[in-house]
Amino acid sequence: MEFSLERRPDTDRAPVYQRIAGxxxxxxxQGRLGAGDxxxxxxxxxxxxxxxxETVALAYESLARExxxxxxxxxxxxxxxxxxxxxxxxxxxxxxxxxxxxxxxERARPRYGAARDxxxxxxxxxxPSHYPVEGFRxxxxxxxxxxxxxxxxxxxxxxxxxxxxxxxxxxxxEGIAVDAAEIVLSHGASEGIALALRLFARPGDAxxxxxxxxxxxxxxxxxxxLEPVPVPMGHDGLxxxxxxxxxxxxxxxxxxxxxxxxxxxxxxxxLAHRRALLATAARASKPVVEDAYQMDLRxxxxxxxTLAGLDERGLVVQLFSFSKSLFPGVRVGALAARGRAVEGLxxxxxxxxxxxxxxxxxxxxxxVREGGYDRHLARVRRRLRGCMAxxxESLARExxxGVRWTDxxxxxxxxxELPAGLDTRDLFADAARAGVLFAPGHQFHHDGRGSSGxxxxxxxxDETQVREGVARLASVARARLxxxxxxxxxxxxxxx
Amino acid sequence: MEFSLERRPDTDRAPVYQRIAGxxxxxxxQGRLGAGDxxxxxxxxxxxxxxxxETVALAYESLARExxxxxxxxxxxxxxxxxxxxxxxxxxxxxxxxxxxxxxxERARPRYGAARDxxxxxxxxxxPSHYPVEGFRxxxxxxxxxxxxxxxxxxxxxxxxxxxxxxxxxxxxEGIAVDAAEIVLSHGASEGIALALRLFARPGDAxxxxxxxxxxxxxxxxxxxLEPVPVPMGHDGLxxxxxxxxxxxxxxxxxxxxxxxxxxxxxxxxLAHRRALLATAARASKPVVEDAYQMDLRxxxxxxxTLAGLDERGLVVQLFSFSKSLFPGVRVGALAARGRAVEGLxxxxxxxxxxxxxxxxxxxxxxVREGGYDRHLARVRRRLRGCMAxxxESLARExxxGVRWTDxxxxxxxxxELPAGLDTRDLFADAARAGVLFAPGHQFHHDGRGSSGxxxxxxxxDETQVREGVARLASVARARLxxxxxxxxxxxxxxx
Numbered sequence: 001m002e003f004s005l006e007r008r009p010d011t012d013r014a015p016v017y018q019r020i021a022g023x024x025x026x027x028x029x030q031g032r033l034g035a036g037d038x039x040x041x042x043x044x045x046x047x048x049x050x051x052x053x054e055t056v057a058l059a060y061e062s063l064a065r066e067x068x069x070x071x072x073x074x075x076x077x078x079x080x081x082x083x084x085x086x087x088x089x090x091x092x093x094x095x096x097x098x099x100x101x102x103x104x105x106e107r108a109r110p111r112y113g114a115a116r117d118x119x120x121x122x123x124x125x126x127x128p129s130h131y132p133v134e135g136f137r138x139x140x141x142x143x144x145x146x147x148x149x150x151x152x153x154x155x156x157x158x159x160x161x162x163x164x165x166x167x168x169x170x171x172x173x174e175g176i177a178v179d180a181a182e183i184v185l186s187h188g189a190s191e192g193i194a195l196a197l198r199l200f201a202r203p204g205d206a207x208x209x210x211x212x213x214x215x216x217x218x219x220x221x222x223x224x225x226l227e228p229v230p231v232p233m234g235h236d237g238l239x240x241x242x243x244x245x246x247x248x249x250x251x252x253x254x255x256x257x258x259x260x261x262x263x264x265x266x267x268x269x270x271l272a273h274r275r276a277l278l279a280t281a282a283r284a285s286k287p288v289v290e291d292a293y294q295m296d297l298r299x300x301x302x303x304x305x306t307l308a309g310l311d312e313r314g315l316v317v318q319l320f321s322f323s324k325s326l327f328p329g330v331r332v333g334a335l336a337a338r339g340r341a342v343e344g345l346x347x348x349x350x351x352x353x354x355x356x357x358x359x360x361x362x363x364x365x366x367x368v369r370e371g372g373y374d375r376h377l378a379r380v381r382r383r384l385r386g387c388m389a390x391x392x393e394s395l396a397r398e399x400x401x402g403v404r405w406t407d408x409x410x411x412x413x414x415x416x417e418l419p420a421g422l423d424t425r426d427l428f429a430d431a432a433r434a435g436v437l438f439a440p441g442h443q444f445h446h447d448g449r450g451s452s453g454x455x456x457x458x459x460x461x462d463e464t465q466v467r468e469g470v471a472r473l474a475s476v477a478r479a480r481l482x483x484x485x486x487x488x489x490x491x492x493x494x495x496x
Numbered sequence: 497m498e499f500s501l502e503r504r505p506d507t508d509r510a511p512v513y514q515r516i517a518g519x520x521x522x523x524x525x526q527g528r529l530g531a532g533d534x535x536x537x538x539x540x541x542x543x544x545x546x547x548x549x550e551t552v553a554l555a556y557e558s559l560a561r562e563x564x565x566x567x568x569x570x571x572x573x574x575x576x577x578x579x580x581x582x583x584x585x586x587x588x589x590x591x592x593x594x595x596x597x598x599x600x601x602e603r604a605r606p607r608y609g610a611a612r613d614x615x616x617x618x619x620x621x622x623x624p625s626h627y628p629v630e631g632f633r634x635x636x637x638x639x640x641x642x643x644x645x646x647x648x649x650x651x652x653x654x655x656x657x658x659x660x661x662x663x664x665x666x667x668x669x670e671g672i673a674v675d676a677a678e679i680v681l682s683h684g685a686s687e688g689i690a691l692a693l694r695l696f697a698r699p700g701d702a703x704x705x706x707x708x709x710x711x712x713x714x715x716x717x718x719x720x721x722l723e724p725v726p727v728p729m730g731h732d733g734l735x736x737x738x739x740x741x742x743x744x745x746x747x748x749x750x751x752x753x754x755x756x757x758x759x760x761x762x763x764x765x766x767l768a769h770r771r772a773l774l775a776t777a778a779r780a781s782k783p784v785v786e787d788a789y790q791m792d793l794r795x796x797x798x799x800x801x802t803l804a805g806l807d808e809r810g811l812v813v814q815l816f817s818f819s820k821s822l823f824p825g826v827r828v829g830a831l832a833a834r835g836r837a838v839e840g841l842x843x844x845x846x847x848x849x850x851x852x853x854x855x856x857x858x859x860x861x862x863x864v865r866e867g868g869y870d871r872h873l874a875r876v877r878r879r880l881r882g883c884m885a886x887x888x889e890s891l892a893r894e895x896x897x898g899v900r901w902t903d904x905x906x907x908x909x910x911x912x913e914l915p916a917g918l919d920t921r922d923l924f925a926d927a928a929r930a931g932v933l934f935a936p937g938h939q940f941h942h943d944g945r946g947s948s949g950x951x952x953x954x955x956x957x958d959e960t961q962v963r964e965g966v967a968r969l970a971s972v973a974r975a976r977l978x979x980x981x982x983x984x985x986x987x988x989x990x991x992x
């Protein structure tokens with residue numbers, strides 16, 4: 001059958017089974033399949049599409065429930081008569097205006113296809129083929145054997161004491177004075193971000209954020225009715241004079257910042273910048289949420305103390321995560337805070353979900369304790385160092401004049417800026433056709449306006465792919481610049 | 497040493513290590529331990545208190561960080577000179593007013609002690625000694641062996657397709673027309689509640705809730721700036737006339753209700769009540785969040801269709817949980833919704849934490865699929881049936897005249913109402929001294945006002961303990977009623 005799962009602009013973020021169901025729904029609605037027509041068997045379709053049978057079964061189940069098809073044991077699956085199709089619900093409850101805004105925000109994100117030979121430099125998710133699966137499986141089994149039923153009770157809002165002790169010890173190793181009682185575990189840094197924002201700001205308040213910044217912090221702000229107030233980012237970090245002005249506004253209750261291996265820019269600020277940032281926050285008496293989600297991923301250069309490590313006044317709440325340095329599927333992040341901030345985080349966490357799962361927290365504690373995490377980190381850093389060298393070399397060789405990019409000492413991402421006036425959204429489709437995916441800069445802007453910047457990531461590629469990906473991107477950029485030279489109108493640049 | 501971990505009113509909700517640290521902090525502050533005094537070894541103190549060494553080590557670590565004590569390898573742990581004690585942070589950032597309200601709310605909850613022979617009828621957490629630990633361990637190992645690294649990637653906001661298919665199938669078995677595409681997995685029903693409330697109501701909006709209702713839904717309302725509007729509960733369910741009036745108010749955006757094995761009352765509403773409730777909601781065009789967190793725990797009587805099962809108009813979002821019927825430590829609950837409500841929930845969930853852990857969701861799917869969950873349910877229901885019979889018999893035999901209670905057909909909780917004018921908060925300390933714990937009714941009121949009702953749970957007791965617990969409670973109630981007969985002033989009753 002003529003049916004592909006690749007890149008359909010409206011549906012490609014949907015689960016595979018929904019895309020299959022959507023295909024048949026369209027076929028029936030448009031009359032290409034009529035009442036009584038037989039659908040392929042689950043087995044045949046699964047084989048044909050290269051997906052597993054459960055996926056196809058889910059699609060057929062979904063279509064059957066909606067009244068489009070029916071199955072008869074031993075005979076097969078057939079299109080039903082139209083009159084029997086289920087009626088739509090009569091009532092569509094009004095969703096919260098914040099949810100409507102969030103849905104608009106989600107719709108504005110780029111949709112990524114999945115053609116087979118595409119080089120994926122858009123996503124910030126480490127490649128599963130590198131995960132230390134066997135070591136973690138053993139750690140999980142050991143933790144379960146030792147702690148048993150205790151891991152299946154509520155673990156409390158603060159999280160597993162063993163893992164908190166380990167996280168605290170590691171943070172102390174980075175110069176941050178924190179003990180296990182000051183750590184709150186969260187479902188990845190993502191939940192930690194929402195908790196930290198809500199700790200200091202209530203709906204209607206504003207939050208200072210770097211621009212560009214992590215897309216999901218923008219989503220969290222929308223979801224909780226908080227207003228982002230952008231502080232421009234340069235290649236040396238956020239603009240401190242602008243920060244001073246923003247923090248002076250009474251409705252701005254805190255700063256959210258990523259000073260180390262910034263997302264999306266990859267930039268790490270200097271010690272002097274950090275001291276000045278803390279002094280600025282202290283003058284304004286505004287707390288700082290420091291997202292240190294990739295702090296363990298330095299592969300070059302000399303470590304700079306984190307804001308939390310420099311903080312002598314109790315200004316900083318720090319976020320930590322295992323999602324990028326190990327894998328995201330355990331959903332474990334951590335917050336380090338002081339005094340009443342810890343109490344407040346615990347109350348928010350208890351009201352949010354009564355606390356995380358002790359099973360995975362205990363397994364992670366075991367894995368870190370026996371050295372599996374540090375061994376994995378050494379491998380990740382080595383691989384990243386190689387990929388980054390390849391990327392820098394290729395960028396220098398391939399990119400046309402007027403293109404700039406960052407040279408990070410850790411983390412997965414590089415920020416590439418095309419000449420002012422280009423909107424990287426407009427390059428995206430060409431690049432996808434050329435076989436390379438990147439993250440266009442507009443999604444890191446609080447208002448979604450166009451950007452001449454884009455983010456390339458090294459999370460799911462090897463050195464060969466990096467070189468090829470950069471070459472493909474460069475040829476697309478060259479073509480676009482040549483077009484522009486031929487008379488396309490210039491736009492204002494999004495970047496300083 | 498003279499030092500017990502039992503029932504210290506201000507600290508007993510804190511982790512054990514904090515209580516140990518608090519003890520020494522007080523000893524030093526009050527001069528009972530002076531500079532240079534030696535503390536017990538970790539091993540000796542752990543043995544003396546019956547806790548593990550890590551707990552004591554955490555306590556000492558915390559005290560050392562605060563500057564109270566110092567350890568010297570080979571010599572021991574000593575109280576430091578006072579001048580060396582660490583300075584407190586100079587800056588205490590202002591917490592969000594919602595967090596301050598939440599902290600006040602948390603402080604108003606009763607604090608439960610843990611004396612050894614106390615009969616615990618206050619908590620709604622199944623006893624870990626009954627958990628099917630070995631079966632779940634095997635399911636976890638199988639799921640991990642089969643799906644491997646795929647379980648360690650982000651699972652997406654909707655959650656593991658296999659578990660969603662299973663939950664949908666079970667709900668269809670209860671007459672609810674739902675498929676896997678309409679299920680969103682959450683971190684227990686707790687997170688599900690917060691997502692469902694936020695789906696329809698934004699900060700400043702109001703939500704109709706039963707009174708009394710689940711304490712944590714009240715906490716979630718506070719945390720998100722939503723106002724609870726109480727609808728009185730009777731022994732037949734919520735007051736439908738009051739509901740009609742409340743839902744007519746424009747600021748009230750939805751109803752949160754627990755029609756099956758209500759928490760705290762144990763009440764299940766009739767089919768007629770459910771149809772009338774849905775008709776009322778339909779007239780007001782307001783959605784209903786149905787918390788069916790204990791729906792699998794019916795041990796007597798005939799099942800009544802859930803609101804979601806009766807809903808023909810798409811009014812209902814239903815919550816399901818494994819926390820009470822299996823164990824809470826996997827932190828898996830589910831939401832069943834329709835149409836745009838599913839989209840909205842997915843956007844909220846993505847912004848909240850990018851989705852739950854595929855590891856535990858896959859393990860749970862495996863455990864349910866191979867029959868472990870149904871076998872466990874059969875055991876839980878049998879045990880609950882016996883405990884409930886013992887409780888009803890003991891209540892009838894022991895309780896003084898004027899006391900009423902519910903007779904649930906499922907779930908863990910019974911609601912006991914003492915004669916009007918008594919506030920069960922005032923009985924709590926006497927009952928704890930007599931060796932039985934219950935949940936006083938005030939914590940289930942949106943405004944925390946006193947209640948003549950109390951909740952008894954059968955989650956952590958056997959039949960013998962149930963009989964003894966009810967007898968202890970009855971003797972406390974009799975004593976209090978005798979006092980009142982002797983001239984104590986009467987108060988207005990909290991219950992209709």
